[in-house]
Amino acid sequence: MFSKELLKGTLKTIVLKLLADKGRMYGYEITQYVKMQSEGRLVLTEGALYPTLHKLEKEGLVRAERQQVGKRMRKYYHLTLAGEKASNSRMAEFEEFLQVMHLIIHPKPQGDGS
Amino acid sequence: MALELTHQQLQYIKGRLSDEGLHFNPLEEELLDHLCCAVEEKMASGTDFYVACEEAISAFGKDGIQKLQLQTIRLINQKSQRMKIISLATIIFFGGLLTNQLLQSPTVAEEKEEVEIAIFETDKILDQQENDPPSIQPLKGQLKVSSAFGMRKHPVSKKKRLHKGIDLRASKGTPVLATASGTVSKVRHHKRGWGKHIYIKHDDTYTTFYAHLSEIKVAEGQQINKGTVIGLVGNSGVSTAPHLHYGVLKDGQAIDPAPFLNP
Numbered sequence A: 001m002f003s004k005e006l007l008k009g010t011l012k013t014i015v016l017k018l019l020a021d022k023g024r025m026y027g028y029e030i031t032q033y034v035k036m037q038s039e040g041r042l043v044l045t046e047g048a049l050y051p052t053l054h055k056l057e058k059e060g061l062v063r064a065e066r067q068q069v070g071k072r073m074r075k076y077y078h079l080t081l082a083g084e085k086a087s088n089s090r091m092a093e094f095e096e097f098l099q100v101m102h103l104i105i106h107p108k109p110q111g112d113g114s
Numbered sequence B: 001m002a003l004e005l006t007h008q009q010l011q012y013i014k015g016r017l018s019d020e021g022l023h024f025n026p027l028e029e030e031l032l033d034h035l036c037c038a039v040e041e042k043m044a045s046g047t048d049f050y051v052a053c054e055e056a057i058s059a060f061g062k063d064g065i066q067k068l069q070l071q072t073i074r075l076i077n078q079k080s081q082r083m084k085i086i087s088l089a090t091i092i093f094f095g096g097l098l099t100n101q102l103l104q105s106p107t108v109a110e111e112k113e114e115v116e117i118a119i120f121e122t123d124k125i126l127d128q129q130e131n132d133p134p135s136i137q138p139l140k141g142q143l144k145v146s147s148a149f150g151m152r153k154h155p156v157s158k159k160k161r162l163h164k165g166i167d168l169r170a171s172k173g174t175p176v177l178a179t180a181s182g183t184v185s186k187v188r189h190h191k192r193g194w195g196k197h198i199y200i201k202h203d204d205t206y207t208t209f210y211a212h213l214s215e216i217k218v219a220e221g222q223q224i225n226k227g228t229v230i231g232l233v234g235n236s237g238v239s240t241a242p243h244l245h246y247g248v249l250k251d252g253q254a255i256d257p258a259p260f261l262n263p
Helices: A004-008 A011-022 A029-037 A048-060 A081-105 B007-019 B027-046 B049-058 B063-079 B082-104 B108-129
Strands: A023-026 A062-069 A070-079 B145-147 B150-153 B162-163 B166-169 B175-176 B180-190 B193-201 B204-217 B229-233 B245-251 B253-255
Touching: A004 A011, A004 B175, A011 A023, A011 A029, A011 A048, A011 A062, A011 A081, A011 B108, A029 A048, A029 B027, A048 A062, A048 A070, A048 B027, A048 B063, A048 B145, A070 A081, A070 B027, B007 B027, B007 B049, B180 B204, B193 B229
Parallel strands: none
Antiparallel strands: A023 A070, A062 A070, B145 B166, B150 B162, B166 B245, B175 B229, B180 B193, B193 B204, B204 B229, B204 B245, B245 B253
């Protein structure tokens, strides 16, 4: 399990990226998908996921639609146009961040060799 | 689908969610679906229904559902920073242009005041555009609940009735705060009922209600911000001791205000 601090900054990015890839998803599906893809090493708690989804909805980055599934209602989320843009820019930023972190963790040998 | 819960099982889970303190409507269907999915999966691998239920609920952690609910209400009440920044930037830009021009004019002070008023007005409009459900306590400090929301025997009439709000004990004259921004929609004084009372309409969904006041400090139609003192605690109307009766109406229906009271 990763620390809360580390996850806090990435949760929105993860949700936006998943919705960009999958089109639409519901809460439970997101938790299960992340668990499966990360081979159980990343667990999104419900307590963090649902408030984030509602916040994204308020910000206009995702929209939700309700659908009857069997005897109950299911709330599917999908990206809005603004959400798609946010997903792209957040992913680009995050990938760059990973590269920079890599440079810091594995510094190149010093000296230019000449 | 391999397994689907029965109607009774669904109702049972719904009841458990309510026991756990879930009252915030936008989360109800969603968390019900979440729990049902988790329970179905556990049952598919041979777990008993009731055990599966408790496991699924305890996965949220201690008081996890209430915490989730509060966190959601808090997050969606936060002002959109982006909107504020954009509008502020616009104001500063145009305000700056104006001020620069005005510096050459003889009536700088007057006109500058106008610019400031314009900024103030824009902020007010921004505040009104936010649809804020109630998000703070109507009284400052530790709340003393003398009567919760739900069925009870009325302290004066002794008849069993639904208590459509929450009674908060406080001394006479304690300031009562608006729990979200909005418009004062009704101010009344019913000596044989709610005493001096106020309704504040926050958006299309939420209205709050404050009763048995000793003094009212706002007028009908007045725009108010979250935290504005709207009146003072009292004992007016049918009441046995100074207290605030605080109600939350959602789409016109009284709901339990407890989830809206931040700890």
